[in-house]
Amino acid sequence: MTIEVLAEDLEPGDHLELSTEHGPRIIRLTLVEHRTHGIKFMGRNQAGQLYSSGMKYGQLARCVRP
Numbered sequence: 001m002t003i004e005v006l007a008e009d010l011e012p013g014d015h016l017e018l019s020t021e022h023g024p025r026i027i028r029l030t031l032v033e034h035r036t037h038g039i040k041f042m043g044r045n046q047a048g049q050l051y052s053s054g055m056k057y058g059q060l061a062r063c064v065r066p
Helices: none
Strands: 002-006 015-020 023-034 038-044 050-056 060-064
Touching (some): 015 050
Antiparallel strands (some): 015 023, 015 060, 023 038
16 A cells, blocks of 8 residues: 655655656665755665655655555
8 A cells, every 4th residue: 555644754664655767666765864954765675776865844755555
């Protein structure tokens, strides 16, 4: 099931649907840093590729939950 949560509610271990130039990817977050104007996060997909990006506070993120 896919749900939308606020960026500031993301936590390590969440599965995030991330849009990339190669299409959507689902990554498991390994790091979530809360910064002044938003969050920075890092995670890996099932193949082990590392992704890093960020979001502003108040933005909606698509999380995949079992």
